[in-house]
Amino acid sequence: MNAQQSGPSVHAGPGPHSGGTVIVLACAGIVAALMQTLVVPLVGELPQILHTTASNASWAVIATLLAGAICTPVMGRLGDMFGKRRMLLVSILPLVAGSVTCALADSLAPMVIGRALQGMGMGIVPLGISAVRDVVPAERVGSSIALISASLGIGGALGLPIAAAVAENMSWRVLFWGSAGLGAVIGVLIWRVVPRIEPTGRGGFDYVGAAGLGSGLLCLLLTVSKGADWGWTSGTTLGLSATGVVLLLLWGRWELRVTDPLVDLRVTARRQVLLTNLASVVVGFSMYAQSLIVPQLLQLPEATGYGLGQSMLAAGLWMMPGGLFMMALSPVGAKLSAARGPKVTLFVGSLVIAAGYISSLFLMGEAWGLMIVVCIGSTGVALAYGAMPALIMSAVPQSETAAANGFNALMRSVGTSVSAAVVGVVLAQMTVRMGGYEIASENGFRTGMLIGGGVALVAAAITLAIPGRKAALGERTAVSAVPQEASDLARS
Secondary structure, three states: OOOOOOOOOOOOOOOOOOOHHHHHHHHHHHHHHHHOOOOHHHHOOOHHHOEEEEEHHHHHHHHHHHHHHHHHHHHHHHHHOOHHHHHHHHHHHHHHHHHHHHHOOOOOHHHHHHHHHHHHHHHHHHHHHHHEEEEEEOOHHHHHHHHHHHHHHHHHHHHHHHHHHHHOOHHHHHHHHHHHHEEEEEHHHHHHHHHOOOOOOOOOOOOHHHHHHHHHHHHHHHHHHHHHHHHHHHHHHHHHHHHHHHHHHHHHHHHOOOOOOOOOOOHOOOOOHHHHHHHHHHHHHHHHHHHHHHHHHHHHHHOOOOOOOOOOOHHHHHHHHHHHHHHHHHHHHHHHHHHOOHHHHHHHHHHHHHHHHHHHHHHOOHHHHHHHHHHHHHHHHHHHHHHHHHHHOOOOOOOHHHHHHHHHHHHHHHHHHHHHHHHHHHHOEEEEEEEOOEOOHHHHHHHHHHHHHHHHHHHHHHOOOOOHHHHHHHHHHHHHOOOOOHHHHHHH
16 A cells, blocks of 8 residues: 655655755645635635625635545545655645646636545644654754744735735735645645655555545535524525535444544544643634634624724734744643653743733734734644644654644534534624615624633643653553554454
């Protein structure tokens, strides 16, 4: 099953040029994250561009999130089986193809297909994180993981003003031609710089498991994403959610019985892995709530009494320092993890995110105040996102690092999807009427901020239950000591 890879570098393990590898992997993660915010400046124009309704045009955003969530754990497993460098290159292909498809689109169907292909590139981030253990010296693994993890937030923060500037001054198609060019450049850099990494996974690919997980996630994430449009008590919403739950239960039963599962649920059930994944869901929720609320506050008209009247470009520029803070402070999180352990870093990061939300209650009246809120929250996200992969990788075998990181990234995606639904409901229910339109009220935004801060505190509480270094090591050693025969018997 493990085909040999080709390329200019034929070694695995830390090398003299591993710094360049980390930079390329971080840039690849930033480009993948850019795909999620690429169409945000076009949301209002998409119905006219695609000759469709606003509800249908929203699929151009949802398709990317769904494809990314479904493909990320699959790409992780394939990375363990066939080599992480190979699958990094494979992930670039749909990203570039999707960008070209969107650039040529003049109706809804090709745009949604292209955006789904772009979302498939999200597997780049967990693949890059897991590759670090193979190509970077041990003393630099922590800082490298933190930087690549932060690339998700960095790409999202930098993508908004860049996309807004292009959309305001050029044809919207330039956005997609530009993303195709960036993807192609990253593909060449991965080919030239990232060394070959020998496959570590064993056995075959779990096609049934992949189909089951993908189908179950599709049903649940569609429910979360479109429930507000369909009605939370409608037959479609309730039917899809019930189907999703049933499919995921059947998937779990299958994964426990199959010899080579897509996701090893026995490893995932280890306390450190389980609680870290649970914390990832709530941190993802908390991170995304801010991303939904702050741009709206910045762009609402000043006549509302609480809006700040900024253009899309200006709003993106006010939020850009948050991405720069993530980039600058990710090494600080790595040093804290090295000194006190990633559990402490995740705990501190969660508290910092909560502090950002609390500060928003006093700083919402000025654009510079919201910039400070974003910078505080981004600092917490940088700490938390850098710590989570470190906790996962220290608790799983090296042969499963890509798959485990892919599943952890999926948990973050679930958190962001749920956040979009919850915050959307809050803002839709707490409204005021102005100029003949219903708009979210100031109390609605404050409530959304309080929810985000409360969820961040929940993440901190979950973190306290994660085993310390010695306990986690003992759990991993105990599991590793089980004879292979007993493990095989348990799977049968």
